[in-house]
Amino acid sequence: APDSSKPTVIKIAETAGVPAAFLEYGEEKGLFKAQGLDLEIDTAAGGAAVIPGVVSGNYQFGGSNTTSVLLAASKGLPISLVAPGTFATDKTDEDFSAVLVAKDSPITSAQDLAGKKIAVNTLKNIGDVTIKAALEARGVDTSGIQFVELGFPDMLATLDAGRVDAAWEIEPFVSLGREQGFRPVLWPYVESKPSLQVGSYVASTKYVNERPKVVEAFQKGVAATAEAIASDPAGFRTALPTLQKVTPEAAQKMILPVWQAKCDLDSLSFMAEKMGKYGLSDGKIDLDKLVASGAAE
Amino acid sequence: MLEVRGLRKVYGGHGRTVEAVRDLTFELKAGELACLVGPSGCGKTTLLKCIAGLLAPTSGEVSVHGQRVAGPPADMAVVFQEYGRSLYPWMTVGANVELPLKEKRLVRARRRQLVTDSLAAVGLHDVENAYPWQLSGGMQQRVAIARALAYEPQVLLMDEPFAAVDAQTRADLEDLVRSVWQRFGITLLFVTHDIDEAVYLGERVIVLSASPTVVQHQVTVDLPTERDQLATRSLARFAELRAEIYQQIHQAKAASTADRLAAEALA
Amino acid sequence: MLEVRGLRKVYGGHGRTVEAVRDLTFELKAGELACLVGPSGCGKTTLLKCIAGLLAPTSGEVSVHGQRVAGPPADMAVVFQEYGRSLYPWMTVGANVELPLKEKRLVRARRRQLVTDSLAAVGLHDVENAYPWQLSGGMQQRVAIARALAYEPQVLLMDEPFAAVDAQTRADLEDLVRSVWQRFGITLLFVTHDIDEAVYLGERVIVLSASPTVVQHQVTVDLPTERDQLATRSLARFAELRAEIYQQIHQAKAASTADRLAAEALA
Amino acid sequence: MSGPTSVSTGRASPVTLSQPAALQSGTAAHQRRRHLPLGLFGLIGLLLVLELVPRIGLVSPAYLSPTSEIVKTLAGEVGRPSFWIAVWDTVRSWAIGLIIAVIAGTVVGLILGSVGFLRRLTSSLIEFLRPIPSVSLVPLAVLLYGNDIRSKLLLIVYAAFWQVLIQVMYGAHDVDPVAADTARSFRLGRLALLRHVTWPTVLPYFMTGVRLAASVALILAVTGELVIGAPGLGKEIAIAQSSAAIPLVYAYVVTTGLLGVLVNLGARAVERRVLSWHPSVRGEVAA
Amino acid sequence: MTWLLRRATSLAFIVGLPLVVFVALWFGTAGSTNFYLPSMQVIMDSLASDWLGSRLGDDVLPSLARLAMGYLLAAVLGVGLGVLVGLSRPVRQVLEPVLEFFRAIPPPVLVPVLILFAGIGTTMKVFVIASGAVWPILLNSVEGVRAVDPVQLDTARCYRFSRRALLRRVVLPAASPQIFAGLRQALSIAIILMVISEMFAATNGLGFAIVQLQRSFAIPEMWAGIVVLGLLGFVLSILFRFVEDRVLAWHRGLRRAERS
Ligand SMILES: Nc1ncnc2c1ncn2[C@@H]1O[C@H](COP(=O)(O)OP(=O)(O)OP(=O)(O)O)[C@@H](O)[C@H]1O
Ligand SMILES: Nc1ncnc2c1ncn2[C@@H]1O[C@H](COP(=O)(O)OP(=O)(O)OP(=O)(O)O)[C@@H](O)[C@H]1O
Numbered sequence A: 001a002p003d004s005s006k007p008t009v010i011k012i013a014e015t016a017g018v019p020a021a022f023l024e025y026g027e028e029k030g031l032f033k034a035q036g037l038d039l040e041i042d043t044a045a046g047g048a049a050v051i052p053g054v055v056s057g058n059y060q061f062g063g064s065n066t067t068s069v070l071l072a073a074s075k076g077l078p079i080s081l082v083a084p085g086t087f088a089t090d091k092t093d094e095d096f097s098a099v100l101v102a103k104d105s106p107i108t109s110a111q112d113l114a115g116k117k118i119a120v121n122t123l124k125n126i127g128d129v130t131i132k133a134a135l136e137a138r139g140v141d142t143s144g145i146q147f148v149e150l151g152f153p154d155m156l157a158t159l160d161a162g163r164v165d166a167a168w169e170i171e172p173f174v175s176l177g178r179e180q181g182f183r184p185v186l187w188p189y190v191e192s193k194p195s196l197q198v199g200s201y202v203a204s205t206k207y208v209n210e211r212p213k214v215v216e217a218f219q220k221g222v223a224a225t226a227e228a229i230a231s232d233p234a235g236f237r238t239a240l241p242t243l244q245k246v247t248p249e250a251a252q253k254m255i256l257p258v259w260q261a262k263c264d265l266d267s268l269s270f271m272a273e274k275m276g277k278y279g280l281s282d283g284k285i286d287l288d289k290l291v292a293s294g295a296a297e
Numbered sequence B, C: 001m002l003e004v005r006g007l008r009k010v011y012g013g014h015g016r017t018v019e020a021v022r023d024l025t026f027e028l029k030a031g032e033l034a035c036l037v038g039p040s041g042c043g044k045t046t047l048l049k050c051i052a053g054l055l056a057p058t059s060g061e062v063s064v065h066g067q068r069v070a071g072p073p074a075d076m077a078v079v080f081q082e083y084g085r086s087l088y089p090w091m092t093v094g095a096n097v098e099l100p101l102k103e104k105r106l107v108r109a110r111r112r113q114l115v116t117d118s119l120a121a122v123g124l125h126d127v128e129n130a131y132p133w134q135l136s137g138g139m140q141q142r143v144a145i146a147r148a149l150a151y152e153p154q155v156l157l158m159d160e161p162f163a164a165v166d167a168q169t170r171a172d173l174e175d176l177v178r179s180v181w182q183r184f185g186i187t188l189l190f191v192t193h194d195i196d197e198a199v200y201l202g203e204r205v206i207v208l209s210a211s212p213t214v215v216q217h218q219v220t221v222d223l224p225t226e227r228d229q230l231a232t233r234s235l236a237r238f239a240e241l242r243a244e245i246y247q248q249i250h251q252a253k254a255a256s257t258a259d260r261l262a263a264e265a266l267a
Numbered sequence D: 001m002s003g004p005t006s007v008s009t010g011r012a013s014p015v016t017l018s019q020p021a022a023l024q025s026g027t028a029a030h031q032r033r034r035h036l037p038l039g040l041f042g043l044i045g046l047l048l049v050l051e052l053v054p055r056i057g058l059v060s061p062a063y064l065s066p067t068s069e070i071v072k073t074l075a076g077e078v079g080r081p082s083f084w085i086a087v088w089d090t091v092r093s094w095a096i097g098l099i100i101a102v103i104a105g106t107v108v109g110l111i112l113g114s115v116g117f118l119r120r121l122t123s124s125l126i127e128f129l130r131p132i133p134s135v136s137l138v139p140l141a142v143l144l145y146g147n148d149i150r151s152k153l154l155l156i157v158y159a160a161f162w163q164v165l166i167q168v169m170y171g172a173h174d175v176d177p178v179a180a181d182t183a184r185s186f187r188l189g190r191l192a193l194l195r196h197v198t199w200p201t202v203l204p205y206f207m208t209g210v211r212l213a214a215s216v217a218l219i220l221a222v223t224g225e226l227v228i229g230a231p232g233l234g235k236e237i238a239i240a241q242s243s244a245a246i247p248l249v250y251a252y253v254v255t256t257g258l259l260g261v262l263v264n265l266g267a268r269a270v271e272r273r274v275l276s277w278h279p280s281v282r283g284e285v286a287a
Numbered sequence E: 001m002t003w004l005l006r007r008a009t010s011l012a013f014i015v016g017l018p019l020v021v022f023v024a025l026w027f028g029t030a031g032s033t034n035f036y037l038p039s040m041q042v043i044m045d046s047l048a049s050d051w052l053g054s055r056l057g058d059d060v061l062p063s064l065a066r067l068a069m070g071y072l073l074a075a076v077l078g079v080g081l082g083v084l085v086g087l088s089r090p091v092r093q094v095l096e097p098v099l100e101f102f103r104a105i106p107p108p109v110l111v112p113v114l115i116l117f118a119g120i121g122t123t124m125k126v127f128v129i130a131s132g133a134v135w136p137i138l139l140n141s142v143e144g145v146r147a148v149d150p151v152q153l154d155t156a157r158c159y160r161f162s163r164r165a166l167l168r169r170v171v172l173p174a175a176s177p178q179i180f181a182g183l184r185q186a187l188s189i190a191i192i193l194m195v196i197s198e199m200f201a202a203t204n205g206l207g208f209a210i211v212q213l214q215r216s217f218a219i220p221e222m223w224a225g226i227v228v229l230g231l232l233g234f235v236l237s238i239l240f241r242f243v244e245d246r247v248l249a250w251h252r253g254l255r256r257a258e259r260s
């Protein structure tokens, strides 16, 4: 059990920017310390290292997007989903992720995206899955859509040059793009499923079995932090520039994700189903086995 | 036709400054054949490179055809002392000889003929398709000579061109050089360290002093124009000329040794 | 002491197979000084490389000190025809001469002395700190000789070592070689294309035929051991020997030409 | 002797090429003084172009910051300790990785280059391993070492090693046979041959190899930081990218480039010293 | 007979060591439980089923096409610029820091800038490949040209070779052994850059597939892809040696003759 006098040091990797700021905020507010944990946060620039790092024991916990976690699980990687990360909002015109088109683009609505070339940061991952799901929900034919892989930072310039028809961006690029006249035509997360669980924290199965108390403490810390942000969003926005490389103006304007105490099993099974449908996994992902006890309601 | 005036050349760098040539002035008339002799290291190669426009003099000047030399003049061929390195190892012997002719824009048939003839003239009939590195030292040197001859230059500079060939071949080549010279009216400057050769070949012999180099002496070779290896070399006048030049070179070296000793005494 | 038996060497490759050496058999007694002459390209360098253990014969064998040569034998030094490339451009002249001595594990003082002495012996007093490429051709060649002398070998092979030096220096070096040979009882094989030099230097002259090469003739030089550039060369016996060898070489070349003509006629 | 420079050789065909050293004007010291400003001109020219391209609207300044903006941002960063910590993280792993790669590449290269049997034996395995990109070793690196410096080192050493190895092998193979024969005739031992003949011949190749390895190592250090998220300039670039701080991205990119220039200046200086005898250098040093 | 024997030994040399390593790995990894280091057998299975199947046309061929174009561009640029820089000291002094600057910028951060100018298609990837592969060619060309024997140059100048002939007949052949050292090194770098280029804005390709497999945790397939990369490099290097042996026949002959 976590010794209250001497906190357990936890190495954790999370995506740079707002997701990492979440952990740092909780750490700063002492919400993890209260659970006897001392977080050592590594902001993973690229996501490539997080899950392998967790499996090999370099990190005790790691934050990744839900699709990647499910993918890893479907391939038999010994990991467990221990806590939720970010969630989409439930507003269909305001989320931290959107498909943008150029100012003078002939595309005016989601329907026009049929047969177009869309940039996503990673192919066969959460971007194209949710875009397809959202478009299908609107009855758009997705068979002719061509996805191109492009880094988030490079998308606006490429869109500007007309080299892609649309780009799936996340914050801060969504706000930045809208300021420059780019228009959102689709909110893939919200439109595929309101309050979609986008991020997840994982640990290795071995760790979950051996250190259930630490996992539980971590879950409590995440829940407390989510609660703190929900009750004082302005406080989090003010803290953002001190935590990550976000300018104060952007911190005030940008659309933030939502955090919750527990995983949303509906989101997970929705995602697993779509992944099977679009051929990312060969069907069965055993969510019961994947989700650690205490992670969901 | 070829004038060297007040030529001085100082090499510097790498912690060693050498005044290779101090002050050279001499002149060759068109169609003249002069031999240049002098002790090893006195600056013969340096002088030749300056005349060929490959090396800029420290002071003084060289002119050919009345024009000041700034780069290699037209219609001049040079046979280098480092014959081995002047042949291109990536080409066959034939291609080595032919390449300058291509540059001269001669037609193919003429080129082929010149290549075959000049190789035959230096006693290499059957190596056209060999690579230079498949030949012995003496054979390589003869290829370099053949290349210069095939070029049909008006001015020919040769730097110890027979150093690596055997006596018999050497005699043959000496006669070849004289006959080519006579036939085409070439202006020829020939560096050698063999005094007999200088007398046998030249119309004039220029003797350089030891370094720092000046023209120590010039000897006009008043032997008959038609020369013969046995007859000419046994002439009394030949022996006299030979002795005179030997004497001069001996003095040149002695002087330089005396100089050095004097300098050391002072130091 | 040095025995060559039935040596044959065929070069192959690149569409040209050359039987450089057909069948060589001769022998040198310990402390003997023999000169090797032969037409250009007849295989003198090839033979020397086989003796030095640098080239494997196609057949036949070489033995030194009664031991069959498989690699370079101990206490043998070689002066290469390509003197320029045998000096290391990354070392000063002094370091070039000193390197083999280091390998011989001589103490520093002794090494320094040998370097200075041998360079002085070849007439190069002041170039120890220069790089080889800062020297004239003849100077480079003398550095290569100095290196071999400093090594104090028991067997010394020299491949046209005086090709690039002037007459006066050449005479001096010839006397130097003889005095070193006498003083240290070295076994010395000396390749030259200068017949006078061969007679003046050697106790014996081995004449090679033109390629494909065999020993055409051997001449014992029955001149007095103490030799002098002027006196010895003017002896009647000297002229006789000279003529005999000249004759032999002439024959060698003629034979090869006849051979070739015959071969061509057949073809 | 050949100090390549351009001199018109007069009359019919003006040939611009290697001239004997003596045709070059000026003394060694004078030339060295001239060397730096000329290079600076080149860099300044580049910076001017980069200033103008976004300014005249060839590319939107939102994507390609003008030089002045980059310089301003860089000036701001230089005052921060975090900048220097990032530089240090990168430089340290670069230097350690490079040293390991150079030593390993040289030793193995000399052995393989001079022993024909081993060279033939290993050549196919080398050709197989060499084109495998370090980046594809990321999962392995992370698995073994996480985002520790050792991960980066694995990538750096793997990539830089081949650069040195191949150059050294080619060099060891290029020893002048007359030079080698000379050494053999004086019975120089294997070690002496290596030290006095093979090594000087290899040296120019080695220097090229080190220069290639140095920049590949720098590239891999930064790429590793970008991909794995190990601390250093690469990570700063990634973070700046993901927060859309464009001038900052370029400021770090420029820092990386400048590091490369510094590395090369150093390599050139070493080269001028150790290769002063080589035809490629001696013309430049001699008056 | 001797010909057969020679062929057999050279084949033994080529496959010998790789075979030993392969067998060692096969048994060394048999029964591996590490997710990231699967057994050789599993990797080979996926090599046979996956990579030698549909991926050959879908991923390997497009990669090869881009590789060829990028390498060619690098060779032309590298030799051309290298000769220029090697021959002229002023050019070298002006350009060297600029070139070094670009050389030090990692391709992954150069890519966004390249995308600005060359888009996200094949052109961009070809440029990325060329931008990395050009350096060894350039550097070796510069050094090769600078080391041309002065006597060879003097000879050419004496015979007043035109600029063109000087380049074609003297400078390039003389520098060719070193240029080929650069070309050889560039070959494997081009393959590496091919992989890196396909990490951006790609929809197919060997590098794309490997990264994709890595990200979707298809580890045996990923390793099989890496093996394909190695095989590709191996085959290309044999092709390269074939060309090199012909172009540098004189150099081989020269060295062999002098060593014989
Ligand atoms: N590496 C080689 N490859 C092929 N042929 C060669 C090689 N080296 C020498 N030869 C040939 O072997 C013959 C003898 O050459 P070698 O160098 O031994 O002659 P040499 O007697 O030393 O001549 P020189 O007096 O001109 O130096 C020549 O015909 C030459 O073309
Ligand atoms: N590149 C160079 N750098 C420095 N010194 C040089 C250079 N080339 C020649 N020298 C020096 O200049 C002097 C003259 O050399 P040069 O080669 O002209 O002599 P040479 O008369 O041709 O001699 P040899 O008959 O031996 O060929 C020598 O002292 C030599 O050391």
Ligand SMILES: O=[N+]([O-])[O-]
Pocket (backbone or CB within 6 Å): D132, D133, D134, D135, D136, D158, D159, D216, D220, E192
């Ligand atoms: O190995 N590299 O990825 O350069």
Ligand SMILES: [Mg+2]
Pocket (backbone or CB within 6 Å): B044, B045, B046, B081, B159, C136, C137, C138
């Ligand atoms: Mg000379």
Ligand SMILES: [Mg+2]
Pocket (backbone or CB within 6 Å): B136, B137, B138, C044, C045, C046, C081, C159
């Ligand atoms: Mg020879």
